[in-house]
Amino acid sequence: MQKTPYIFSLTIAGIRTTGRTPHRRVRQRNWAKLRVSSAASGVGLLLLCALACGRAPTPAPSEKSRVMGSAFTEVPKSPVVAKPKRSAGPDPDALPELPDLPPERRAIQVVDDRERVVDADAARARGLTIVDLSDGWAPSVFDDRVGPQGAKLSNPYRAVYTGLASDRSDGDGQPLSVGERNYLELYGIPPALSVLRHRFLVDAQLGCGSAYDPSRLVAVDEIRTWGASTEQKELARYAARGTRLEAARVAAGAPTLEALPTADARAAKEIKEQIEFQNERLAFAEAEKRLICEGLMGAGRHKTGAYDTAMRAAMLDFQQKQAVMDQADIRGGTLEALARMPLENDFLALRRVLTERAMHAGGFVEDGSVGDSASDPNTPTYLGADGTRHRVPDLATPSLDATLARLGLATPEDAVAFFRRHPRADFDTLRVAVRLPPAPEYYGAAMDLSAEIDRGDVWYDFPYDAAGVRLPQPRERFPTFTLFVKWRGERVPLVRWRTTVGGWRSELASDGQEYYRWKGSDVGPRVWRHIVAAPVWIPPPSSPLASMVKEKKVNGTYARVTNYDETGPGYLSAYGLAAAIHEEMRRGPEGATFFDNGIRTHGSFDYMSLRGRFSHGCHRLYNEQAMRLFSFVLRHRRVRAIGSIPLGFRRTFYSQGEVFEMRLPSRGFYYELDPPLPVEVLEGRIKGALTKPVSGYVPKPGVKYASPPPGVSDSPDSRAGGDGP
Numbered sequence: 001m002q003k004t005p006y007i008f009s010l011t012i013a014g015i016r017t018t019g020r021t022p023h024r025r026v027r028q029r030n031w032a033k034l035r036v037s038s039a040a041s042g043v044g045l046l047l048l049c050a051l052a053c054g055r056a057p058t059p060a061p062s063e064k065s066r067v068m069g070s071a072f073t074e075v076p077k078s079p080v081v082a083k084p085k086r087s088a089g090p091d092p093d094a095l096p097e098l099p100d101l102p103p104e105r106r107a108i109q110v111v112d113d114r115e116r117v118v119d120a121d122a123a124r125a126r127g128l129t130i131v132d133l134s135d136g137w138a139p140s141v142f143d144d145r146v147g148p149q150g151a152k153l154s155n156p157y158r159a160v161y162t163g164l165a166s167d168r169s170d171g172d173g174q175p176l177s178v179g180e181r182n183y184l185e186l187y188g189i190p191p192a193l194s195v196l197r198h199r200f201l202v203d204a205q206l207g208c209g210s211a212y213d214p215s216r217l218v219a220v221d222e223i224r225t226w227g228a229s230t231e232q233k234e235l236a237r238y239a240a241r242g243t244r245l246e247a248a249r250v251a252a253g254a255p256t257l258e259a260l261p262t263a264d265a266r267a268a269k270e271i272k273e274q275i276e277f278q279n280e281r282l283a284f285a286e287a288e289k290r291l292i293c294e295g296l297m298g299a300g301r302h303k304t305g306a307y308d309t310a311m312r313a314a315m316l317d318f319q320q321k322q323a324v325m326d327q328a329d330i331r332g333g334t335l336e337a338l339a340r341m342p343l344e345n346d347f348l349a350l351r352r353v354l355t356e357r358a359m360h361a362g363g364f365v366e367d368g369s370v371g372d373s374a375s376d377p378n379t380p381t382y383l384g385a386d387g388t389r390h391r392v393p394d395l396a397t398p399s400l401d402a403t404l405a406r407l408g409l410a411t412p413e414d415a416v417a418f419f420r421r422h423p424r425a426d427f428d429t430l431r432v433a434v435r436l437p438p439a440p441e442y443y444g445a446a447m448d449l450s451a452e453i454d455r456g457d458v459w460y461d462f463p464y465d466a467a468g469v470r471l472p473q474p475r476e477r478f479p480t481f482t483l484f485v486k487w488r489g490e491r492v493p494l495v496r497w498r499t500t501v502g503g504w505r506s507e508l509a510s511d512g513q514e515y516y517r518w519k520g521s522d523v524g525p526r527v528w529r530h531i532v533a534a535p536v537w538i539p540p541p542s543s544p545l546a547s548m549v550k551e552k553k554v555n556g557t558y559a560r561v562t563n564y565d566e567t568g569p570g571y572l573s574a575y576g577l578a579a580a581i582h583e584e585m586r587r588g589p590e591g592a593t594f595f596d597n598g599i600r601t602h603g604s605f606d607y608m609s610l611r612g613r614f615s616h617g618c619h620r621l622y623n624e625q626a627m628r629l630f631s632f633v634l635r636h637r638r639v640r641a642i643g644s645i646p647l648g649f650r651r652t653f654y655s656q657g658e659v660f661e662m663r664l665p666s667r668g669f670y671y672e673l674d675p676p677l678p679v680e681v682l683e684g685r686i687k688g689a690l691t692k693p694v695s696g697y698v699p700k701p702g703v704k705y706a707s708p709p710p711g712v713s714d715s716p717d718s719r720a721g722g723d724g725p
Helices: 120-125 155-163 191-207 228-252 265-293 309-321 331-337 341-360 394-408 411-419 423-426 623-635 716-720
Strands: 009-012 015-018 036-039 044-046 108-112 114-119 131-132 382-385 389-391 431-434 448-452 458-461 480-487 490-498 503-508 512-520 523-531 549-554 557-562 578-588 590-601 639-654 658-682 684-688
Touching: 108 120, 108 155, 108 394, 114 120, 120 431, 120 623, 131 341, 191 341, 191 411, 191 423, 228 265, 341 394, 341 411, 341 623, 382 490, 394 431, 394 684, 423 480, 490 623, 523 623, 549 623, 557 658, 578 623, 578 658, 623 658
Parallel strands: 108 431, 448 658, 458 684
Antiparallel strands: 009 015, 036 044, 108 114, 131 431, 382 389, 448 480, 480 490, 503 512, 523 578, 523 658, 549 557, 578 590, 639 658
């Protein structure tokens, strides 16, 4: 039975994409004809370069050299933004040039293809929005606030965030080594514009577009990779088969491998697999060239043709730099990014960065995720004051387009010119005055917001048989998070995103042995009373000590230090950079009381887990969505800033003969919503034989245990890792 591919929705740079790896046929267009002749002495490849290479097109290869399954292959290119056409007459949003303003009053605009400095206060008075382009920008969830007594509450993580975004420091606040880079966009920390400036200017100088062949990269759906020992065996197996098939081709007098006569379907399959493998090796060689030219991999540390540690690390850096979620696997998204010219990838990154800057400046959240397009009849609507129904808008795309247009950025070359005329120091204060799309009429300072989490298809059945073979538990409906606003008696959906719910997870029990346990998500009405910026996860006593120590370069030498990555605060925290606490509101004679059962909605360092896996019960979001969501909620609800909540956690432990100490002085920076925001968690569709979850530990099949499983704690501390009430 054909498996239904999982599709996730992710809006980046105003472009809605899906997480299904694009099949080669989707990427093939009449851009260039790729025809490959296969032979054991070497696969002859005739190719055409993309127009973006700057090289003249080559005549199409002959039909006889065609590789099985290949056709017209197009190298994916970055979108080009059409410069808006204005009617004759003055630009209504153009402000007079005032070059002598102090930095706090300055903004820029591009008018008639010329950049000018304008008065930011005058821009606001005209209804324009000031979009912050400076390196000091951070999502508003990290803003400093005013406390109940009027005291300033500084958010301590803001400085760490801006240091990471601008490649000044690492997650511990320590300066980066020379040449070291943070690629943290997938963790919710997009690069600062000064970092993008460096990328654009370096890539414009390097000219890597001529160092590799993009057509070979998009001629395959993926490049298979293995571990070091397995890779040697697989390469040797394919080489031996290639020698055998080549001998057969010569004996048969066939001009190409695909023309070799076959006696049965098995032989035909073998030939097809060999051709695919040969094409993958050609693509692998181009990937090596690309990573070396881009400066992500040193040729001296890498063995050509091997997917060794140096290349795996470089590939992961490349993927995180380009916001591709493959985690060192080389699949369709990675191949497309490798095939694009470096400046085109830089331009896509700039689009993503400016999308977040514009959305935060406007206080927007809508990204088109509730409907595919303006022409989609299923796109939700709301009743306007004019008595007609209006579609819930996608505000991300027009906000980005307006910002790009006001900066005069339509192509990668425009961006290079922009960064050349702005030295690094400009990004200490740079801002642009933009007319963003108008906020929908349901916007306000105290919006009636609510959330709904549909758990989708849920299996309580144990997922393994007695022999340890995983049993199929297909899901057609995956968990989704939807944010609503109540407007004129209706619940209007604003965004709809993939999320996670609990499932069967491996867990270390109090007896020191690992078991399986069902980690559930609360069902029913809950509320968000607290939103936490840079939340801290408190490790339970059962946490293995090895995870609490890491090696880190300190003063030029490596040392073993206490590992705060998982606990936070930080982008590698179990809760990501922001979280909302799910609480059950109980009403009694004394009024409302709140019970925290250890469940959160939060970002996650494990961003791959949203592509079909499970959580320990919490509802994870992609990190840029979490940043946008919680910043939006704080801007459009009545909020009391509490500030950093003292914790005073301290634990001394031993590891490999050394004594370490872990100290967690704060739980994070807390906000209190008044009133709390309602959240309804739906039961979903229960699949399988069991209708209720299993309680307690379940032994892993095939594992011999010294004693029966211990009892299970279902306390909030157990579920939330100590971050309970």
